[in-house]
Amino acid sequence: MAIANESHQEEKNMNEHHGAGRYWLIWGVLLVLTVVTVVTGRMHLPSFGLLLAIVIATVKGTLVTLYFMHLAEHQGVNRLIFAVSIVFVILALVIPMADLGTRFRGANPPGSQYSDLQPPDIGTGAQRGRFGGGIRSTDLKDSPPPAPSH
Amino acid sequence: MSELLNNLLFLPESASTFAERVDLLHHFVVGTTMVMSTGVGLAALFMFFRYRRRLPAQATEYVVPTLKTEFLFVSVPLVFFLAWFGIGFRDFTWVTTPPKDAMDVYVMGKQWMWKFSYPEGPNGVNVMHVPANRPVRLLITSRDVLHSFYVPAFRIKMDALPGRYTQIWFEATKPGTYQVLCTEYCGLSHSKMLAEVVVLPEEEYEDWIKEQRRGRLQDRQDALADTSLVPPVARMVEQGQVLAGTQGCLKCHSVDGSAHIGPTFLGMYDRVEKLDDGQDIRVDEAYITQSMMDPGAHLVAGYQNVMPTYQGKLQGPETAAIVEYIKSLRTPNVREGASEGPAYDPIQ
Amino acid sequence: MTPSSSIDTAGAAPHDEHHDHHPSYLVDGTTIKSWLLTVDHKRIGLMFLFWVLLFFLVGGIFALLIRVELLTPGPTIMDAMTYNRTFTLHGLVMIFLFMIPAIPAVFGNFMLPLMLGAKDVAFPRLNLASLYIYLAGAVLALWGMLNGGLDTGWTFYTPYSTHTTTTVAPVLFGAFIIGFSSIATGINFIVTCHTMRAPGITWFKMPLFVWAIYATSCIQVLATPVIGLLLVLVTVENLFSFGMFDPARGGDPVLFQHLFWFYSHPAVYIMVLPAFGVMSEIVSTYSRKNIFGYRAVAYSSLGIAFVGFFAWGHHMFVSGQSTFDAGVFGVLTMLVGVFTAIKVFNWVGTVYKGAVDFKTPFAYFCGFLFFTVFGGMTGIALGTVSLDVAWHDTYFVVAHFHFIMVGATIMAFLAALHYWFPKMFGRTYHEGWGLVSAALIILGFNATFIPQFLLGNNGMPRRYYDYPERFQALNVASTAGATLLAFGFIIIAMYLAYALVYGKAAGKNPWRSKGYEWLSESPPPTHNFVGPQPTFPEEPHFYVDPKKAEVPDAV
Amino acid sequence: MQSSAHTADGAANTPRLAMHFASLEVQNHAARLGMWLFLATEILLFAGLFVCYGCYRFLFPEAWAAGSRSLDLTMGTVNTVVLITSSLTAALAVHHAKHGENKKVGVMLALTLLMAVAFLVIKYFEYSHKFHVGTLPGRYYSYPDIQLPGISLYFTVYFCSTALHGLHVLIGMGVLTVAMIRAFRKGDFGPKNYTMVELGSMYWHLVDLVWIFLFPMLYLV
Ligand code: HEA
Ligand code: HEA
Ligand code: CUA
């Protein structure tokens, strides 16, 4: 009977007591990592700054899930669920981004890194651009920064 | 053969190089679909008779597929599907990658009309002229919401995104007039957002464009007169629609083409109206505004002078909104020449 | 099950006859309160059935209004605005209020614990909550519909949906709430499959309907939150213009579509997987044969659920999405088709060498097979990138999804209703009327939607209130078909209502099925079985003559 | 009807076994599995915003850099520390619950709640600053010093994700409050009966987890 064994195993793991010290240790590590990420973040590393920050965040996140949330002691299904949801998050991120990076440049938002179109009006409060506000028409190009809208 | 199939499948005539390419694949895919579905259906029917139940509690053999069977179940469809994908994707890349020598036409969708303009040439509303046998790249954009530019005879379609451009290209093979339909839901008159592509033989096209360029200076002036900082049309039309209701216009004017106390708003804009003094007048923004402020100034033939004045009852922007609304109810009549000239940024 | 408890039950026969009387769940408590506050999965299933049928009627009336309007070009019975609202509400009601809860929340709820030999689902009160969340969302959405309705199409693409002045906010927020109901049901079923299986039911002895519901629940849990967030973003955008998808501020309407289809493509498998599950049960019962390729069918459910997540971009081939992404999505779309093909061939294989009893549910199975293959293959045709350029947003798409949603899923829904009617109510319906209306529906269905395929080929775009003259003939044909369809449904409604009151007592297992759910009484007592926990030594749908049991795999 | 399913309720230190579960272990297993599934839905809920973030940051890196520099890094860091520490106390609460030390459970949960309040107060100051200078989403953006394409989107993403996260903080506080009251009033947590504290603190860790990602994404690009 598969079920009985599964639940039993989990219960055993959960009851396996370890001191509270482990939590304090994890906490310490998390704080250190926070400091590291803030310091490196302040340096505004040009190309891999965000990547580094995300890597550190992933390490922190892993610690939290494994030890604070006890995923390390839980059995297969729970881990599978967690892993699958992470996989889906990553794919949901990567595929649309691949789209933005590879599509016809004109189809990206004007003013963005992957577009040759001029930027739209920003912060005008009202849509001023003539083409759905998306493209600044020539006569607006040199207009002074618009006043706050409220 | 392919002609016959096209008729059986109700495909419209195919008038572009892309259409010829996809129709073959179309026949293949739809043909396989029909064969497979009738095949599976018939196999099932056959077995119902062959293996009908003879005893109420009949026992059956324990039949399970061998690995070979399962492999067939997977591989046969997979081979077909991947082949279709391969051909289909090749054609898709082809149609989204314009050739270098293609001529550009800018297409702008707007609730609820299509505007066309040529880099140095004329502008047009709801009619696009292109030469036959020459690749044409469409740079499609929208002024308000999503639209989609669809020419059934060319089998091409591409969405129009507000504020940015998408591209697709085609090469028309037969001179003629082909319908353009909007296929992305865009509001009230989505189904009326029709236009035409007129494919002209090369020489006629050259003549046409020369003719148009001559009148271009005139168009420029028109374009300048256009109110250039109007708020987005989409909102105004909606406001105008509400106002027309609350101000009571709709008590006398219908929007479905039927005459009521006053002439219908449908298709009013840009119509040439016969006045009771025998003159003709083209309904434009100015005339609509005047009719609201001073209805007695021009009387439309066949109607009483009963319309109240809205002088002082309508604010400026409200008047503009109603005008926009009436403009939005234009019927898809074919109009050429002057239109507001969009200041496109050339893109490569 | 602890070892000790399994010792108690080891000797118990799967269904020993208890002669002391246990009231069926239908009469165990007759006050209104005992229904409204019940935590019995069977009663909750029945209440879902009631609401789901009601919303089907509402959606169906909208559908008929659409069809009548399209009888002639130009205005027929309504104006353009009303039409736009009508098809939007038709889509929204049919999908969110009818189709998504239809099979899982009704038959899943009712049958899952029975099929697992459990007394209830894992979280009975969550189950009840999911009913009320669903109703709360439905009420909010209906309130919005009555106050003007919205005209965005069920896909509510931005920027139209964030700019239109119709009642987008309440309806979308209502749909958001319904999402929680769907999530709750999903969580409940997954946990039930993991923890409530009776002794003897290993993963690969679960009935295929359970497998299908399990796969469906996985999709529900993982996809619904994304649409939930998106619905909130659009609602907020519509009310306060935060600019998340506003093109004028650099927002990307195509990104909206990515997020929308990230849910809505998997959602179509939420609609169809339970249907596949139902049909697996039915084909086996009526041909009295084990499932041909049980594992293949079970795995393919999971395969569809997983790969189905990565095919969403096939709705966006001409939206401005990149050619590269179109290629990726094109290939993945094809893979989904293969999983479905496995199922189709295995169902046909199940009939092979069977003993077919051509009852009403089986008639629906025939219709289902045809519609699934045709509807599915037209899906593949649409997934063929270059063909979709012409077909996108034409009636070909409309016909495709009605073929597979109405064709496959409604067939399965009706089949399930007939197949499990004796189980749920303990009565039988009139077989002759059943077959007649099944024929009428299958016929009417083809007559409604085959013309629409041709319309699509001919170039008629969808969501068209008015259309050029040349499309009229096919539209008339389609409307005529829809009328047939409506008659079919009316007949069903009548004889089933009659059977509910006057039907003959069905007996415990009128179809002589070996499905696990038939082991308990029909209708079952409140906690599904009386006495000790039953065990299940045999696999479901094992019809082999004991004397010939050794016959190994042929074919 | 009679078969109400209390997951953990009833007499001192042993939860009630609902009639439809085979045993207590199975029941706890079910509760935990259900919670993980629920957390998966939460992750995907935030995923939607992460996708918006990723795509727009990909398109508008300059605006993102400028936007993140306009935030108050100190407040953000303090908030991170506060939230991580509150996660620690929540974990300790479970630890004590397993040992049946109900007083300590209550205290730990109270500390957690206190830090949650601190988090929200700091967030309030950040928000009010933004309202003041006009770094607001979409249409409301009116900050003259940064005028870059896509900048208002940065603040749309900022506000949507922090608001959603804040909402989760509030919900988490609700759950933990109930657990805290139970620890103080009934004091019935023990080695066999700590599911409620465990699940509540799992939820809290998720809130923390989301913030661990939001923090570098918003403040440190
Ligand atoms: C229950 C609902 C459901 C289901 C199951 C499906 C199933 C599929 N759908 Fe469909 N679809 C919708 C509901 C559904 N769809 C809806 C609602 C829309 C429109 C949304 C909107 O815009 O409003 C839509 C739109 C839609 C589009 C977009 C069209 C467009 O707008 O341009 C595409 C494109 O690829 C598509 C593809 C598919 C595919 C490949 C499958 C596959 O899963 C099908 C798999 C099945 C088979 C393939 C059949 C079995 C195969 C065999 C028996 C093989 C035998 C063959 C050989 C041996 C060669 N669908
Ligand atoms: C599960 C989903 C589902 C179901 C079951 C149906 C069922 C039907 N649908 Fe629908 N449909 C959609 C989902 C569904 N549809 C979606 C998602 C869209 C897209 C919307 C959009 O574009 O946004 C759509 C769009 C759509 C259109 C296109 C509109 C347009 O683009 O302009 C059409 C047109 O013919 C149509 C027709 C029908 C018909 C005739 C039925 C019939 O099968 C209905 C049969 C049912 C009944 C007839 C009701 C039963 C009746 C009784 C029990 C009693 C009888 C009562 C009376 C006679 C008053 N549907
Ligand atoms: Cu423009 Cu539809």
Ligand SMILES: [Cu+2]
């Ligand atoms: Cu899809």
